[in-house]
Amino acid sequence: MNHSPQIAYFSMEIALLPEMPTYSGGLGVLAGDFLKSAADLRTPLVGITLVHRQGYFRQRLDAAGRQTEEPCPWIVGRLLRELPARAHVTIEGRRVALRAWQYDVRGPAGFVVPVLFLDTNLPENSEWDRHLTDRLYGGDTYYRFCQEVVLGIGGVRMLRALEFDSIRNYHMNEGHAALLGLELLDTSAAANGRPHFTLEEVELVRERCIFTTHTPVPAGHDKFPLDLAGRVLGRHDFHEHHEVFCCEGVLNLTLLALNLSRYHNGVARSHGEVSQLMFPRYVIDAITNGVHAATWTSEPFQRLFDRHIPGWREDNYSLRNALRIPRAEVRAAHRQAKERLFAHVEQTCRRELDVSALTLGFGRRAATYKRADLLFQDIPRLKAIGKAAGGLQVIYAGKAHPADQPGKDLIARIVGLQRSLRPEVELVYLENYDMAIGQFLTSGVDVWLNTPAPPLEASGTSGMKAALNGVPSLSVLDGWWVEGHVEGVTGWAIGKPWSAVPNGDTHDGNHDGASLYEKLEEQVVPWFSRRHNAFTDVMRHAIAMNGSFFNTHRMLNQYAHKAYLA
Template sequence: MVDAGRRDIERAVSGLAARLPAELAPLASIAYDYSWCWHADGPALFEAVDAERWAACGHNPVRLLREAPQESLDRTAADDALLARAADIDARLRAHREGGPDGAVDPVAYFCAEYAVHVSLPVYSGGLGALAGDLIKEAADRSLPMVAVGLLYRQGYFRQRIDLTGWQREYWLENDPALLPMALVRGEDGEPVTVSVPVRDETIVVQIWRVDVGRVPLFLLDADRPENSAFARFSTAQLYVGDPAVRLTQYALLGIGGARALGALGVDPVVVHLNEGHAAYAALDGPGATLQDVVEHARRRTVFTTHTPVPAGNDAYAGPEIAELLEPLARERGFDLDEILRLGRTHPEAEHEPFGITQLALRTSRAANAVSRRHGDVAREMWADIWPDRLTQDIPIGHVTNGVHVPTWVGGPMRALLDEHLGPRWIEHAADPATWASIDALDGAELRAVRRRQREALIAMIRERIPRDRLARGEERGFAQAGAEAFEPDVLTIGFARRVATYKRMGLLVHDVERAVGIVGGHQPLQLVVAGKAHPKDDPGKELIQHLLHVRGAPGTATRVVFVADYDVAIAAKLVQGCDVWVNLPRPPMEASGTSGMKSVLNGGLQLSVLDGWWAEAYDGTNGWALPGDVDADHQAQDARDAARLYELLEGEILPSFYDTENGWVDMMRASLRTLAPRFSATRMLADYARLLYDPGRQARPVSRR
């Protein structure tokens, strides 16, 4: 485990413990190691201290222990059974942190713009962050030497509310790092460790916070320091700011600043893994006298994962903007600025072309991968012009299909059932198909009972949130009250939750409003829960939410269709654990992978998805339902066709199967678990990365030096 910042974490633990009754010292230790959040008893342990305060502080264990009334702390300190639970968890977490390879082992350095480790650490927005959080958790579980690098967004991603017209409104909340499970990294002199990054006309100083995710330290860079300008300080305030000047500054701080931070902390990674191109500028500031030397050094150890075939997801900027951003670095290092700009152009000689961070990452990596088999095909075609001398199938972009961190996403009742049926250590072997071989013998009644319990937990959350959401946006009292009666525990429950963008096609759900409403309220009814955020600059995405919410006046929908505002990973967990069918309707081939459906699988949920992303390689005809994955330039015709097929599947297959007293539904749940759970776990994903990309001796599919 990397030592940098460990003493600072230990000081933070000691400081928190000093404020508590002595018996509660183990709770302080647990609070600063995020692996508590995927320990089976971790969340319940903190909730037992003070359930009301636990909810009020957003499940942040440090805030809980700082803010809980003395009465609650004293009661907890006198609860021998709870203290025994705390001591057991603390011992387990401590043993894992201190076991395995030590800090002398050169780690993988994982760079990403966002991490969804837990809802109490709001430095994420959506799927990219969820994937990053799952991967570093898996690395922690497997004791794979790794450090993670990101940015500390003091205001995080935006919070969402919906107004009476159905329009999304955004707001931000300030996060105080002193109340988060992290510690500022300090040097021997007691002062914060800092690094400087030349950006435009300013040298920005960033400090470093350490977050322990089990054995993996997550280092978050923070520009909110007094010597910086107001612009520089704001540059790490919010995630995915629309202003391109701020975004480019963030990328420079993440890439160049992240690389310099690792150097200042004494970390010399054997592999640098860029998860998306946001940190690609790291390749421009390594050891070497010339730019060519620096880039060659980067190519020897950098691997790159591209996550999106959507053009807007592959940021590109006008050459003068990049020149202004990087001119101070070029001057400091003595590099030719035009040589840098050539690295980011698809056609290096085309001076009019914009500079793309994906192009830069591809050119400065020894290996690159997409995040599903089909995405690999799309990515090779998408970036073929960078290698004009190669056939498309020979473009050096492979694929590692995403997977999800099993203990994070499997619900408590399902986990208990699988513990009993597969054995208490099944999670350790989740990627082994043999672990799931006996799933067909799982009792159907027990499986249905567990699904009902998890559906009831989702319904409880909906009935608590929806009346408040509706009242807050000014709905009339009767409609708000209907939210308190929303959903029933024995009705088929369908979920659609993801980042709201036009290519995700949320609108297909209500493409034919009359038919959709008829299905919801039919003799075999269903209930639909939808959630998601549109980027603040994405008005078409906001219009999709508004269009969906306009259905609220249709008869029978007030208690059957709900939109859960302010989607986050805590809500996501409730949805993937409670929904019977998970719907995904991307316009092919725009879905790189998708992971929410994989989380649903672990909980006995079934998939109704377009054959794109992960589902194109997962669907076998027995483990869910599929819509065509064909590419069609006539989007209007494609939408009408796919919406009709969606309704046909719901009416003709899914609803009858769910309400049938026979075991067809249970058989499909078993088939889904057996065929999908091992293939789409983070255990398998991390093993693939270690085998295909992290092995420093492996030079498969080398990137051209062009």
């Protein structure tokens, strides 16, 4: 029998099923994986997010690689059940009603982690307010801030309306939910008959809150003009409580979350160091992200693990025994996963790929700092590598944010290279990267490529999914790969390690490009082409060393010991 939830996990996006497009990328997928592990490990959590009826967006690419966006609607009632309780928030003086839809994440032993999807589409609301929970990361600054009122303030009120009375800790997965701290403060003040909260109440709220920051990119930290925040919230005590709001003309939700939580962490060891430099007034710990092993392990490898490592779904650490799996069986499972990916490519792109050819995979949000085009820095050299390999294939996927024109231009530039790379290099760009394509891609390529400009990769999780499927990484030493990399054992490094320095220097793209080509020429291609056992051993080590550790079971246990139970 379930215990009442004791931890409320707030995230603007949560990815649970491919057919529920309530996520844009890594943040949402991580949140969904985390809640799945909570159900597996019987951890009393409840998740809170918005329903996002129109999804994020469906990406369309024309022949030239130009991206256009379409809504991605889904029928909420088919996958979620409506709860009878109602809550409300006040937005610019308007009373906005909220309902919640519930999805049950069920573990193998029947333990349920409920996930609440907040929704303003109710007849008593104005037409504008009814659409407030429609679009993930859509609309203007005003729309975004109103959404964060619904998530943070509305989420706490909905938990109260549903009589979730045993909540001890509130976990903010990014700053989007930071307003929940204000709701806790105001509720405490009202309960004590006061119009304003006190410093004592600030300390009590801090004891109940945990904050995880996910980005070293300044644009990733939500900031809103104080006049807008004051107008929406109906409050003007920001300067009165400077120790809470840290306002300098803006309401910075990252700083608000830091001020109203007792435990703060980054999402990889290196990201924790970078975050500590960004926010030197605070103590920033680090818990490295993970992925849900049972979700991201492909069917061929699931069957392989079931034969050789029974119980691996419950005890992810037992995957360290992958080194005992015969090489031939590892190769056979990978070939099956590769054939599944190639069948998808043929069906969606009408392109027939060679299952025996070395295939690199790259799946990322198309932001320029992720440097998706680093592979094409020296095209003659790349083509020579492809010729030496007897053919090289590269499969890309990734969306650019609708407002990110440089990201859209990057996609078009990559797609535009297809003809000039042939016949030595075959390039495919898959449309509408989502959970389903991510499962195909991370399991079906031979090597996972990752090329961000350090230190701008907070963690990254796609390479972790690849590792579970015996796919080694060829990656810049940033994010999780700093911890997962053992040269020639779990994969290969591009360039040199980045050291946290106050001026935040990033790598030279020319140097990293040259290093990428050297690794392909000197190690990846010859190992794949001629040293088959050596390459298969890298595959086995990727599973045994990285798959066994970089998972959300381990991650959740660390949160329990460092934050929830501390």
